[in-house]
Amino acid sequence: MSTRTRLVVFAVGALVLAVAYVAAADLLPGFGATSHPYGSRAVNAAVNHRTPNSISSVSFDQRGFDTLGEEFILVLSVVGTMLLLREAPGEEEEDAGSGDDTGDDGAGGQGRPPGASPPDAVRLAGYLMLPLTCLVGGYLVAHGHLSPGGGFQGGVALATGVHLLYLAGDYQALDRFRTLPPFEVAEAVGAGGFVAVGAAALLVGAAFLSNVLPKGTWLALVSAGTVPVLNVAAGVAVVSGLMVLLGEFLEQTLVVREEEGSP
Amino acid sequence: MTLLVDLVLVLVGAVGTAVVLQREATAQALVLAEFGLAFTVLALVLQAPDVALSLFLVGSTVVPLLVLVAVSKRQESNQQEAQK
């Protein structure tokens, strides 16, 4: 359909949706209301399980099954991306950093004109921030049950921190570090570890994914039962998944080239 | 306090509109990073530190990077097509 028709149909739909939405939003509890029955009970349950970070408690302890589902969505979309971005017949992979141009595209496998590298300040900043970012990422994963953070956030921080190598212009180092098969295995291990911890609860006679480890003392590093364990499992899965994802994307743009003369 | 929340909400709405109105994909990636930052501030003001952390890490770093990579891949295919 033409753009005009599309816009008219959209306008009608948007108008109906807006009217219905405003009518429904009127019935929602007022903004900033003091009565949150579900929230109060969740906070009480978190404190009873000695987990200061009640958000982590809700996502890994009280509603762990939802987080398991989300982790599997993550793994599946990484698999889907790998499938979509694999080399098709008609493309060849250029050896990254070997420097020989297979055509006159002039990019030399680095994604930038040969001879140009980032300014020294950027490279220094990249190399300096790399250990810091990895340390912060590890901290976020380990202390997820004590302060804001957790497996998902720490995993993302770690994965993007490693790619500071790319920003510093050292694509070869990144390529060597980031051989994809171990990360693919690590992703499966992370997701499987989550399920294994949940299934271990079944062995003790409790429900799947219930918190059966000793809860420890308030604010200790090893406390809150299964929450830190699940944090680590989720963190491993997220780091590996994101490394694979970013690696596939970067490879696509820097390394995969079309063969000359192919349709 | 309420004024701050309202201001940040309006900011988020405005930057979101700017993301949509920016047609050129490369510039849109940068505006998307801005949107991630505005959204992080909103999450902080609404007392949600975990959410602010993931929004910042993901919305301002990973997604614009992916968009820029996708766009550069397309520009490169266009260049190759033009050279054939």
Added chain:
Amino acid sequence: MSVHLAYLVAGWLFLVGAYGIVVSRDLVHAVVCLSVAQSSSYVLLLSVGYRRGATSPVFADIPPGSPVVDPVVQALVFTDVVVSATITALLLALAIQAEKRSGSANPGRVSGLRG
């Protein structure tokens, strides 16, 4: 009838994102607009959980029992943010492949993916 600004902003973001997808002439632009529409749900959830005068539900430095905002909605949002980033990556990969196969970035010209 008084609907707070927060709920209105959430609805506005959704409509703006949908509008962007409808008038988009570029697949990558459409994917980014989709992620804007998705963030409208985060605004709605966070606003529902907010409690005036309360602080964040992490008890590392405040005594248990102080008024805090709702942690359940925050738990829903923060895993979703990371997961939807990977889904956006999947959609971008799809956009890259669609452009490669059909030679054009315009959603109107991309017909079914072959092979």
